[in-house]
Amino acid sequence: MTRIFLSPPHIAGRERELVDAAFDSNFVAPAGPMLERFENDMVGYTGIKHAVALSSGTAALHLALRLLGVGAGDTVWLPSMTFIGGVSPVDYVGARPVFFDVDPARWTIDADLIETELKAAAYSNTLPAAIVPADLYGQCSDLKRIVAAAETYGVPVICDSAEALGSWSGALHSGKGARAAILSFNGNKIITTSGGGMLLSDDPAFVAQARYLSQQARQAAVHYEHTEIGYNYRLSNISAAIGIGQLEQIEAKVARRRQIFARYREALGIIGGVDFMPEADGTRCNRWLTCLLFDRDWGDVISQVVRHCEAADIETRPLWKPMHMQPVFAGADYRGGRHSEDLFSRGLCLPSGSGMSDDQQERVIETLIQAIEKLRPASRSAKDALATSGTVR
Numbered sequence: 001m002t003r004i005f006l007s008p009p010h011i012a013g014r015e016r017e018l019v020d021a022a023f024d025s026n027f028v029a030p031a032g033p034m035l036e037r038f039e040n041d042m043v044g045y046t047g048i049k050h051a052v053a054l055s056s057g058t059a060a061l062h063l064a065l066r067l068l069g070v071g072a073g074d075t076v077w078l079p080s081m082t083f084i085g086g087v088s089p090v091d092y093v094g095a096r097p098v099f100f101d102v103d104p105a106r107w108t109i110d111a112d113l114i115e116t117e118l119k120a121a122a123y124s125n126t127l128p129a130a131i132v133p134a135d136l137y138g139q140c141s142d143l144k145r146i147v148a149a150a151e152t153y154g155v156p157v158i159c160d161s162a163e164a165l166g167s168w169s170g171a172l173h174s175g176k177g178a179r180a181a182i183l184s185f186n187g188n189k190i191i192t193t194s195g196g197g198m199l200l201s202d203d204p205a206f207v208a209q210a211r212y213l214s215q216q217a218r219q220a221a222v223h224y225e226h227t228e229i230g231y232n233y234r235l236s237n238i239s240a241a242i243g244i245g246q247l248e249q250i251e252a253k254v255a256r257r258r259q260i261f262a263r264y265r266e267a268l269g270i271i272g273g274v275d276f277m278p279e280a281d282g283t284r285c286n287r288w289l290t291c292l293l294f295d296r297d298w299g300d301v302i303s304q305v306v307r308h309c310e311a312a313d314i315e316t317r318p319l320w321k322p323m324h325m326q327p328v329f330a331g332a333d334y335r336g337g338r339h340s341e342d343l344f345s346r347g348l349c350l351p352s353g354s355g356m357s358d359d360q361q362e363r364v365i366e367t368l369i370q371a372i373e374k375l376r377p378a379s380r381s382a383k384d385a386l387a388t389s390g391t392v393r
């Protein structure tokens, strides 16, 4: 049996043909026509007006913070529950992260808490240099409210939409309305360029500056002229060719991930005491990863379920471990309650790749049900067991 991964690359369109075309043009370099095409296609899809393709989502956030002038002595507010790539750039620029709890109703940074903390920070003259909400597992942050609150105090918002390409809040793509948004095309994301990212903004100057910094900050001159230090952060033209082919399939990929989520919910949702990440009102979540949540009375079962699945060659993983619990951020400033810790202790990401077959998903479901039968707490009623047995086909 082949191993089932959480979210492996899914190549199903014209990617190879486009890569061949890139080779034929000899733009085997971090420059070339595929880059502009990929950027234009992304602008067309998201409705965010300008974009620059970069080597990673982490690089995109680094450039955004640098362009905002965030530096030593500054703080940046972020959700504690996120991936490290969306946090490390705060350290790169010499600033300090302040971690916030998430809203249990959507699992993204708590907008109420942001509002109250902004008010307090304005009073004590400790406003952050930026706020970076993250659209976790494709769930749109409450961006409209966060931006409105931040604007009151002149604080810029950069949206970490690395996991949320194809997620929409009404007619707005995730990240639209922030000063800038970042995307990731790492191998495990909803589309991949084998590794890559993008910075998007409605502000042409912001993106032009990012483009300039991403190419070693070269001034316009016949020779190489530099007035400041930049980075080598541009995406390869070859990678951009893959990205064009991937982006052509984005709606099909989102539809498939949502279908996978729906099947998990149908098969596992009837088990008493398990739940899933909610979908925020008025939004379409891309369901990048299906996230399963065990009620508290199951106790500490996550690592056992992971091991059980691993024995069947199925990859699962706990939710992101909150940053304020990470050794590297020991002693970091943390605001809010215990929702992110709670989610981490009882949440699990399930294989959700758009290339996963129905048969493979049934294999995952059967394996999970075995684990659940084994670990079900005695306190849960026999009725649960009965409901469960009906789901195995």
Ligand SMILES: *Cc1c(COP(=O)(O)O)cnc(C)c1O
Pocket: 055, 056, 057, 058, 059, 082, 083, 084, 085, 086, 087, 134, 160, 162, 163, 183, 184, 185, 186, 196, 197
């Ligand atoms: C993947 C990811 C990133 C970083 O993107 P890379 O392309 O891997 O550098 C940042 N934030 C979040 C929430 C992510 O999931």
